[in-house]
Amino acid sequence: MQLFQKLTDHHDAVRLILENARRLPVEMVPLVEARGLALAEDLYARFDSPPFDNSAVDGYAVRSADAEAGRVFEVVDEAPAGRPAEGSVGEGEAIKIFTGGVIPDGADAVVMVENTSGWGERFELKKGAPAGNNVRERGGDVHEGDLILAAGTEVGVPEIALAATQGYGELPVYRRPKVVVLATGTELVEPGARELAPGEIFDSNSYALVAQALEAGADARRVSAASDDADVLRAAVEEALEDADVVVTSGGVSVGEKDLVKSTLLDLGVSQVFWGVKLKPGKPVFFGARDDAEGSARFFGLPGNPVSAMVCFELFVRPALMAMTGREDRRRPRVSVYFDDDVENKFGRMHAMRVTLTRTEKGLRAESVGAQGSGLVSSLTKADALALIGPESEGVRAGEPVEAIVLREDVLLGAVPGF
Ligand SMILES: Nc1nc2c(c(=O)[nH]1)N[C@H]1C(S)=C(S)[C@@H](COP(=O)(O)OP(=O)(O)OC[C@H]3O[C@@H](n4cnc5c(N)ncnc54)[C@H](O)[C@@H]3O)O[C@H]1N2
Ligand code: MOO
Numbered sequence: 001m002q003l004f005q006k007l008t009d010h011h012d013a014v015r016l017i018l019e020n021a022r023r024l025p026v027e028m029v030p031l032v033e034a035r036g037l038a039l040a041e042d043l044y045a046r047f048d049s050p051p052f053d054n055s056a057v058d059g060y061a062v063r064s065a066d067a068e069a070g071r072v073f074e075v076v077d078e079a080p081a082g083r084p085a086e087g088s089v090g091e092g093e094a095i096k097i098f099t100g101g102v103i104p105d106g107a108d109a110v111v112m113v114e115n116t117s118g119w120g121e122r123f124e125l126k127k128g129a130p131a132g133n134n135v136r137e138r139g140g141d142v143h144e145g146d147l148i149l150a151a152g153t154e155v156g157v158p159e160i161a162l163a164a165t166q167g168y169g170e171l172p173v174y175r176r177p178k179v180v181v182l183a184t185g186t187e188l189v190e191p192g193a194r195e196l197a198p199g200e201i202f203d204s205n206s207y208a209l210v211a212q213a214l215e216a217g218a219d220a221r222r223v224s225a226a227s228d229d230a231d232v233l234r235a236a237v238e239e240a241l242e243d244a245d246v247v248v249t250s251g252g253v254s255v256g257e258k259d260l261v262k263s264t265l266l267d268l269g270v271s272q273v274f275w276g277v278k279l280k281p282g283k284p285v286f287f288g289a290r291d292d293a294e295g296s297a298r299f300f301g302l303p304g305n306p307v308s309a310m311v312c313f314e315l316f317v318r319p320a321l322m323a324m325t326g327r328e329d330r331r332r333p334r335v336s337v338y339f340d341d342d343v344e345n346k347f348g349r350m351h352a353m354r355v356t357l358t359r360t361e362k363g364l365r366a367e368s369v370g371a372q373g374s375g376l377v378s379s380l381t382k383a384d385a386l387a388l389i390g391p392e393s394e395g396v397r398a399g400e401p402v403e404a405i406v407l408r409e410d411v412l413l414g415a416v417p418g419f
Helices: 010-019 157-165 205-215 230-241 261-267 306-324 377-382 409-413
Strands: 026-030 059-062 072-079 093-097 109-112 122-124 147-149 170-174 178-184 219-225 246-250 271-275 286-292 295-302 334-339 350-360 363-368 385-389 402-406
Touching: 010 271, 010 286, 010 306, 059 072, 147 157, 178 205, 178 230, 205 219, 205 246, 205 306, 219 230, 230 246, 230 261, 246 306, 261 271, 261 286, 261 295, 295 306, 306 350, 306 377, 306 385, 334 350, 334 385, 350 377, 350 402, 363 402, 402 409
Parallel strands: 072 093, 178 219, 178 246, 246 295, 334 363
Antiparallel strands: 026 170, 059 093, 059 109, 072 122, 271 286, 286 295, 334 402, 350 363, 350 385, 385 402
């Protein structure tokens, strides 16, 4: 058994993780599958969009020079969307046109059907129209050659729509990381599988961690190794390694005799970057890397305590996944908060304290969610943020600014009192 040597400072731990988080290879992926990933190249407009002058309304295309109230027009053709008219518009003539229809030759304005006597072979115009009326110009959205999406942009819904208007069926993005989550512990039972026997608990971590990985844009799956048996653990890690970019384990990483995760990983050729962080919760976190001919993988040995596992995913695994997919900017918001009362930190480690946030006239007021034990899963359902207290100080004074990582961004939109 090995004991912790020196605990790594939380910021150094994040730095070491990011230094070891290489961007994943670029892949062409179908538009919708690119959602949440970062563009690996600049994207340019291939042509003017819209590609032709077209009508913004259903009505008649006319010459603006003729478009005076009271004038009667002959309808000579029609131009629905997708089928340009064959004829052109001469003096006193009109072409029936629908929204998106190509503006016919000769016409320079469209009158809405509501401003005429109605649909028919002839109509009377009730309201005059200037040149360009209801005409959506070619190139009004983007021009050929425009930089429409810069490399590094996260592909979201508007980006998918814009790329589609330009005929891009696939986008070059950094590949989605493959994450394998492995829970260890003989006491663990799959939720829904059966009732608990004495001493057993349901495995909550692997479900939470898979959900967190999915939320961070990864492909994630669970591997079951609900055991503290070294051979079972080794086999499960070997299986995970077949396709994983990132392996996340929970449990078995502290200093107990059954804490086999670290030694198993080291045996499998993983090199340790750090083990032990000056953080509460999350002291026993292990981070390692394996780069060889078969590929490259990163390993996060997270503590078994459920709050520690989830908080450490937030603080360490999520930034790594973001960096691997080229989304360095996707940090959780960090805000300055204050407490109404003094807050102690007797841990000698930085305390990532679960707090609620309330917007007040003085700013964002943080309040502990209550007991801060690392096994209190319900506490996280109440937390809006993690207030970072320490590690060097013994706490913070009432009113003093404290950095906090916001977990629920909607709290930042909270109504200002008196509004
Ligand atoms: N002598 C010491 N003991 C402990 C230390 C220490 O420094 N010296 N550190 C403590 C801290 S801090 C933590 S955190 C825990 C983490 O230990 P492990 O990562 O080895 O986790 P386990 O012992 O396997 O489990 C801890 C706890 O969490 C429960 N657990 C485990 N897996 C799951 C799961 N998938 N779902 C739900 N709950 C899970 C497990 O039953 C234990 O109760 O070590 C302290 N001890
Ligand atoms: O640091 Mo542990 O992660 O106290 O619960």
